[in-house]
Amino acid sequence: MEIIIENASLFLILAGFFGLFMAWGIGANDVANAMATSVGSKALTIKHAIIIAAIFEFSGAVLAGGEVTKTIRKGIIDAGGLSATPELLVYGMLAALLAAGCWLLIASSKGWPVSTTHSIIGAIVGFAIVGIGMHAVNWGKIGFIVASWVISPLLAGVVAFAIFRSVQKLILDTENPFDNAKKYVPVYIFMAGFMISLVTLVKGLKHVGLETTTMENYTYAVIVGLVIMAIGKYFINRIQFDQSLNKDFHYASVEKVFGVLMIVTACAMAFAHGSNDVANAVGPVAAVVSIVHNDGAIGQKSMLPIWVLLIGGAGIVIGLMMYGHKVMATVGRKITELTPSRGFAAELAAATTVVMASGTGLPISTTHTLVGAVLGVGLARGMAALNLTVIRNIFMSWIITLPAGGILAIIFFFTLKGIFG
Numbered sequence: 001m002e003i004i005i006e007n008a009s010l011f012l013i014l015a016g017f018f019g020l021f022m023a024w025g026i027g028a029n030d031v032a033n034a035m036a037t038s039v040g041s042k043a044l045t046i047k048h049a050i051i052i053a054a055i056f057e058f059s060g061a062v063l064a065g066g067e068v069t070k071t072i073r074k075g076i077i078d079a080g081g082l083s084a085t086p087e088l089l090v091y092g093m094l095a096a097l098l099a100a101g102c103w104l105l106i107a108s109s110k111g112w113p114v115s116t117t118h119s120i121i122g123a124i125v126g127f128a129i130v131g132i133g134m135h136a137v138n139w140g141k142i143g144f145i146v147a148s149w150v151i152s153p154l155l156a157g158v159v160a161f162a163i164f165r166s167v168q169k170l171i172l173d174t175e176n177p178f179d180n181a182k183k184y185v186p187v188y189i190f191m192a193g194f195m196i197s198l199v200t201l202v203k204g205l206k207h208v209g210l211e212t213t214t215m216e217n218y219t220y221a222v223i224v225g226l227v228i229m230a231i232g233k234y235f236i237n238r239i240q241f242d243q244s245l246n247k248d249f250h251y252a253s254v255e256k257v258f259g260v261l262m263i264v265t266a267c268a269m270a271f272a273h274g275s276n277d278v279a280n281a282v283g284p285v286a287a288v289v290s291i292v293h294n295d296g297a298i299g300q301k302s303m304l305p306i307w308v309l310l311i312g313g314a315g316i317v318i319g320l321m322m323y324g325h326k327v328m329a330t331v332g333r334k335i336t337e338l339t340p341s342r343g344f345a346a347e348l349a350a351a352t353t354v355v356m357a358s359g360t361g362l363p364i365s366t367t368h369t370l371v372g373a374v375l376g377v378g379l380a381r382g383m384a385a386l387n388l389t390v391i392r393n394i395f396m397s398w399i400i401t402l403p404a405g406g407i408l409a410i411i412f413f414f415t416l417k418g419i420f421g
Contacts, residue, residue: 003087003420008292011090015292018097019285019308020315025104026116026277027319031057032327033113033370034273034350035266035320040332041343043262046325052263053270053324054317060274061282061313062306076121076145077128078136086291086298091416092127092409093284099123099408100280103401108319111326113394115365118401120280121145126406127413152353152364153372160349160376167341168380172251178241181257186233189264192348193228196268197221228264235260251339258340265347272354273366278312285311331370334390336378345380346373368398 004011035053038044044052082089100119107114121142128136171180198221201212212220239260241253285308291298332338338346350366350373357364371394378386 004090004292005295007420011094011288011292014094015097015285015288016307016311018094018101019281020311021101022097022104022116022120022284023278023281023312023315024319024322025101025108025119026281027057027316027321028108028323029104029112029114029319029327030116030277030366031270031273031316031320032108032324033331033367034269035324036328036330036332037269037338037343037347037370037374038262038266038332039328041262041338041340043259043340043343044266046328049266049328050321050324052266053320056267056270057274057316057320058313060271061278061316062309063275076124076138076141077132078138082132083298087420088131088417089298090288090291091413091420092124092131093287095127095409095412095416096120096123096405097281097284098412099126100405102408103404107397107401108323108326111330112397113327113331113367113371114397114401115149115367116277116280117145117365117367118149118398119405120284122402122405123409124284126409129406130410131413148357148364149368152357153368153375156349156353156369156373157376157379159352160346160373161380163349164342164345164377164380167345171254172341177251177254178257181254182236182239185236185257185261186229188261188344188348189232190225190229192261192264192268192351194221194225195352196271197224232260232264251341255340258344261344262340262347265344265351269347269351269354269370272351274313274316275354277366278309278316281315282308282312330390330394331374334387335371335374335394336381336385336387338374338377342377342381346370346377349373349376 031053034057035044035049038052039046039049097120100116100123103119103123104114104116125137125142170184171177174180198217201217201220236257239253239256242256286305289305289308336342347370350370353369353373354364354366357369371391375386375391
């Protein structure tokens, strides 16, 4: 207790700095995954992708980031045994943030698309095993989360497969694909607009003090979806069929229509990612803030300070701007060849899966979800469309992430304990 009271300001500063570093890693690695389909399909330039991500990732983190934070903070370990030595939990959470941030820095520099969720959970479990004991880890919850890492790419893959098959049936495999694209793409735009606005209303606005009824939420979401559809339809109607474009690629004009849709789904994916993955950075920060503000008492309820979410949102944006291009190249170009129509199917499926998980408080991996969605789109075109070597390397980097986070956290935990102890 005395250590926390004496070093309260220092612990808060370290938590803020390490949380910013972890959020930077999320931006460099995971946000690149979220925007990679847009850039890989050439629907957006890297510059435009960064601008969109900056706005919507930050909005998702600040507006809808609180729900998943609760799962990360409270569900993984039982800190009840540390009531007499709460400083150990502070060291552990700081070590977890620093460990996950370091691993993400290494992975991003190599262009490996790893899971930030894996990184932070592996780090927290590593600290808990040496700092509290094996019994402190909620292995049931870990199993639940691990299951989500299998379920989320499968679910995203199935949804992406179904969406792209609908695109093939309604547009690509018809006699007049360009006319049908102009007819049906606004419907897909409505779906994306409806989904992103619904999660904002249902899970986001309560954190800024606005409460709405279920009926109001759906009504507002429909209105927003229709407005976004109208805007999209305006831009789509301005696209003219260009025979010269179609000489090299039969669907070139059709893909220009999908390019408009990709901008909408990129916004949806960025918001969904911000709402879900900011928890990886701010969950441990929130735990430290709670302990310090309650003079060492563990488990006391306290409001999640808005500055914590702001740090998470800012770090994500800075990381993407500085390092995001490396992982974008891997996910956007090397798994399978993406066009705007394929990228749209993958992105909308991934965003839907992430939003569903964020709404239920399940901390899934956006990396797994998006890669699963891209695989689903590739499979819709046949196994030959997939680069199996790249996929194998991605899976290997996922396996390494958990132990890497755990080992680094153990090293940093004992370092912090030595410095303050």
